[in-house]
Amino acid sequence: MTTSTRVRPLRADVRDQILAAAGEEFVERGYAGTSVAQVAARAGFTKGAVYSNFGGKPELFVAAVQQYFAETVVGAVAETLGAAASTPGEPRTRAMAHALADSVLRGERWPVLLAEFRTVATQQPELAAVYAELRLAQRAQLVEALRSAAEQVPLREGLDLEVAAALLLTCVQGLSVEGVAAPEAMPRPLAEALFAHVLDGILA
Numbered sequence: 753m754t755t756s757t758r759v760r761p762l763r764a765d766v767r768d769q770i771l772a773a774a775g776e777e778f779v780e781r782g783y784a785g786t787s788v789a790q791v792a793a794r795a796g797f798t799k800g801a802v803y804s805n806f807g808g809k810p811e812l813f814v815a816a817v818q819q820y821f822a823e824t825v826v827g828a829v830a831e832t833l834g835a836a837a838s839t840p841g842e843p844r845t846r847a848m849a850h851a852l853a854d855s856v857l858r859g860e861r862w863p864v865l866l867a868e869f870r871t872v873a874t875q876q877p878e879l880a881a882v883y884a885e886l887r888l889a890q891r892a893q894l895v896e897a898l899r900s901a902a903e904q905v906p907l908r909e910g911l912d913l914e915v916a917a918a919l920l921l922t923c924v925q926g927l928s929v930e931g932v933a934a935p936e937a938m939p940r941p942l943a944e945a946l947f948a949h950v951l952d953g954i955l956a
Contacts, residue, residue, distance in 0.1 A: 763805070766797065766801060766805060767805050767806075769795045769796070769797070770791065770792075770795045770797060770801065770802055770805055770806065770812070771812075771815055771816060771819065772795070773791050773792075773794035773795035774786075774791045774795075774812050774813070774815075774816050775816045775819070775820075776794065777790050777791050777794055778813060778816055778861075778865055779861045779862075779865070782865060782868055783809075783813055783865055783868050783869050783872060784868065784872065786809070786813075787809070788802050788803070788808070788809050788812070791812065810879055810882045811882070813865075813869060814882060814885075814886050817862060817865070817866055817869075817886065818886070818889065818890075820860070820862045821862075821890055821893070822893065824855060824858075824860070824862075825855065825856075825890075825894075825924055826893045826894060826897050828851065828852060828854075828855035828856075829852070829894060829897045829898075829901075829920065830897045830900065830901060831851070832847075832848045832851040832852055832855075833848065833897070833898075833901035833904065833905050844905075844955070845948050845951050845952060845955060846944075846948060848947070848948075848951055849944045849945070849947035849948035849951060850944055852924075852947045853927075853940060853943045853944045853947060856924055856927050856928050856931065856943065856947075857927070857928075857931040857935075857938075857940060857943055858931075859931065859932055860928065860932070861932070862928075863924075863925055863928030863929045863932065864928075864929055864932050864933065866925065867925075867929050869883060870883055887921070890921055891914070891917045891918055891921055892917075894916075894917035894920055894921055895913045895914060895916075895917045898913050898916055898917060898954070899913060905955065906955065906956035907954060907955060907956055908953065908954060908955060908956050909956065911954060916953070916954050919950055919953075920950065920954075923946060923947065923950055927943050927946065927947075931943070
């Protein structure tokens with residue numbers, strides 16, 4: 753007679769599976785329409801597993817947003833700056849603006865979901881701190897991306913990286929939402945022109 757030993761999944765694997773399920777649920781149902789129970793069921797775990805790994809729905813949402821942000825926004829900024837390092841002057845700015853518009857105007861739901869979360873946070877004080885912490889973390893990620901890029905691309909002398917990151921973050925979020933909600937009001941050439949204007953103030 754043989755007995756099988758059930759292998760307990762690694763905590764990191766459980767987190768990844770929960771996070772993937774959460775991303776799908778949030779995209780399909782929105783922040784308000786998603787529950788921890790739905791995420792747990794989709795991931796194949798108990799609600800307790802979600803709470804022990806993420807704390808609750810707000811923290812789970814933040815983790816999902818951060819994953820999207822790191823892969824899409826921060827990745828695009830870093831890659832765009834790096835790729836344009838060898839291109840001088842105005843052609844470099846145009847190339848970078850084009851690449852950023854590619855990343856932002858993709859019709860992704862996450863910027864809209866973040867706007868929804870922000871609205872909920874204005875009505876629930878306990879979420880306001882969670883939202884603020886998220887935005888501060890995103891800004892810090894962009895500051896680091898700009899600092900790293902400065903090793904390849906000359907930035908404007910005296911540039912305040914915090915200000916530059918905040919401006920980029922605001923533009924990315926605003927243009928992303930407009931691109932989903934009212935694409936006819938935010939045509940691609942206008943988005944590229946806006947990014948080029950912002951980049952002109954960042955690059956030397």
